[in-house]
Amino acid sequence: MITTTALDPQTGSVFGQMQAMEHENLVFCQDGPTGLKAIIAVHNTNLGPALGGCRIWHYDNEAAAVTDALRLSRGMTYKNSIAGLNLGGGKAVIISEQGQVRDEAFFRRFGRFVNDLGGKYITAEDVGISTNEIAIITQETKHVSGKPESMGGGGDPSPITAYTVYLGMKASAKKVWGTDSLAGKRVAVQGVGHVGQNLLGYLQKEGAVLFVSDYYQERAEAIGAQFGATVVGLDEIYDLEIDIYAPCALGATLNDDTIARLHCSVIAGAANNQLKDEVRHGYMLKDRGIVYAPDFLINCGGVINVYHEIHGYNRANVMTDVERIYDYTYKILTLAEQDGISTHEAAMNLARHRVMTGTPIGL
Ligand code: NAD
Numbered sequence: 001m002i003t004t005t006a007l008d009p010q011t012g013s014v015f016g017q018m019q020a021m022e023h024e025n026l027v028f029c030q031d032g033p034t035g036l037k038a039i040i041a042v043h044n045t046n047l048g049p050a051l052g053g054c055r056i057w058h059y060d061n062e063a064a065a066v067t068d069a070l071r072l073s074r075g076m077t078y079k080n081s082i083a084g085l086n087l088g089g090g091k092a093v094i095i096s097e098q099g100q101v102r103d104e105a106f107f108r109r110f111g112r113f114v115n116d117l118g119g120k121y122i123t124a125e126d127v128g129i130s131t132n133e134i135a136i137i138t139q140e141t142k143h144v145s146g147k148p149e150s151m152g153g154g155g156d157p158s159p160i161t162a163y164t165v166y167l168g169m170k171a172s173a174k175k176v177w178g179t180d181s182l183a184g185k186r187v188a189v190q191g192v193g194h195v196g197q198n199l200l201g202y203l204q205k206e207g208a209v210l211f212v213s214d215y216y217q218e219r220a221e222a223i224g225a226q227f228g229a230t231v232v233g234l235d236e237i238y239d240l241e242i243d244i245y246a247p248c249a250l251g252a253t254l255n256d257d258t259i260a261r262l263h264c265s266v267i268a269g270a271a272n273n274q275l276k277d278e279v280r281h282g283y284m285l286k287d288r289g290i291v292y293a294p295d296f297l298i299n300c301g302g303v304i305n306v307y308h309e310i311h312g313y314n315r316a317n318v319m320t321d322v323e324r325i326y327d328y329t330y331k332i333l334t335l336a337e338q339d340g341i342s343t344h345e346a347a348m349n350l351a352r353h354r355v356m357t358g359t360p361i362g363l
Contacts, residue, residue: 014066021074024050025120026066029113034106036094038113039065041073042121043089046355049119050090051145051306052076053126054110058096069093072126075272075296076303078351082328083300084321084361085307090121096128107133111140119143124157124306131155145306154313157302161270162198164325168298169244169268171329172291176265183207186242188232188264191215191249192223195270195299199248200227208244213237215249238262245269247295252276254292259284268293275344282342293329294347300325331363 018026025042042050052073059065069091077089094110114123114137124146125134131148138144138151147153154160169187170180187203188211189196196212200223203210210229213236214220224231232240238258244266247253251273259281267274267290274295275281285292301322308318336346350361 017067017070021070023070023073026070027113027117029110031109031113034103034109035097035100036106036109036113037097038092038094038110039069040092040113040117040121041069041090042117043070043073043091044077044355045088045120046358047081047088048086049122049143050076050088051080051085051122051124051303052089052091053124053146054092054094054129055126056094056096056102056128059093062095065093065095071273077355078348079296079300079303080307081351081354082297082347082361083304083307084324085303087122087303087307091126092121092123094128102133104136107136108140111137111144114143115141117143122310124303145309147309152309152313154305154309154315154318156194157305158194159198160301160305160318160322161299162195162202162301164301164304164322165195165199165246165248165268165270165298166202167323167326168293168329169246169266171326172266172268172293172333173244174330175333176291181206182244184209185244186211186240187244187246188212188237188240188242189229189246189248190237190253190269191247191271192219193248196246196248197223199246199270200229204228211237211240211242240264247271247274254281254285256281256284259288259290262288262290264290266291266293268298269295270299271295272299278344278348279342282344286336286342291333292343294332294344296351297332297347298325298329328361328363 023043027040029038073091080087122143134146149155174180186209192212192214204227212224212229213232220231238261242264245264247269254274255276332347336343
């Protein structure tokens with residue numbers, strides 16, 4: 001069931017939402033024998049084929065799945081653009097249902113749907129998909145990235161994502177404190193999954209004072225013990241007296257409620273779509289004097305890793321490419337300051353300009 005009002009309250013239509021968000025294609029895929037229901041959204045291909053992972057998620061209704069695919073694919077356009085990649089933005093979602101058997105046939109069928117698009121969309125990992133499933137999808141299409149290292153791929157992209165988040169955090173620290181050392185800085189990492197754990201490794205080495213929270217209490221306790229971090233409650237994290245807040249769990253954690261409560265100078269984390277409202281909350285952070293490192297800029301390590309696979313994977317080349325995130329972050333924070341705009345807007349302006357003109361980011 002798609003309730004059109006849930007899709008776009010203004011126009012009441014799928015096309016209305018695609019128009020408002022400027023999408024090229026929205027493809028619905030269903031297969032009876034395997035029970036697969038997938039949605040592939042292609043946002044923009046000005047810079048190249050649309051690359052973005054495939055997410056498996058349980059949605060309250062189909063409208064929510066459509067909205068997620070549209071929102072995430074749009075985000076990929078700007079992430080790929082600001083990362084300087086010759087890629088457009090796309091994303092796939094597979095609707096998770098009770099009793100669904102997600103076996104080899106299921107993922108091979110998804111691979112054939114991706115293949116039908118003839119390379120306009122390149123898939124990869126996202127929530128619910130690992131390199132194991134990617135290896136299966138590879139049997140049906142060459143338009144797939146994020147392959148295991150044993151297949152010549154770059155493997156799990158999370159460590160590289162954590163590294164660019166770390167670089168973005170250091171550049172933000174330099175902006176605020178004049179030095180990028182994180183020694184003694186009080187840092188709260190929200191969500192200690194793949195990226196959060198790798199980030200903690202960098203922070204521990206620098207001598208930061210660490211706090212962690214996770215939806216799974218046992219995971220928080222185990223990871224907290226491993227990295228010498230204090231475990232805090234899911235909601236308590238917003239009230240801590242800290243220097244840096246690193247959202248590495250879910251989106252929309254920067255909202256009316258939390259921004260008023262946060263006691264920190266820097267926000268730098270991996271989660272996608274951290275600002276509940278890109279414009280209003282970006283400016284609320286600016287008004288509170290909190291330096292926000294734009295999420296889609298500093299979490300682009302994973303997609304850079306995946307991009308390199310398309311041209312023959314070489315880890316040294318990946319690392320050379322990701323190192324520039326430090327300078328980019330520092331320069332974008334400076335630009336925002338000079339122009340009196342939010343850091344998110346400064347990053348979006350650059351990303352949009354490259355999408356529209358095809359010219360380099362120019363930082
Ligand atoms: P993950 O699923 O491995 O880890 C997320 C962790 O957050 C889990 O341990 C989960 O229990 C925890 N969590 C969920 N809700 C929480 C809450 N309310 N409070 C505290 N913890 C909570 O995911 P990941 O791969 O580490 O990615 C983390 C975030 O970064 C996600 O938003 C993801 O979309 C984004 N991201 C990841 C990559 C990557 O390369 N993995 C790249 C770009 C962006």
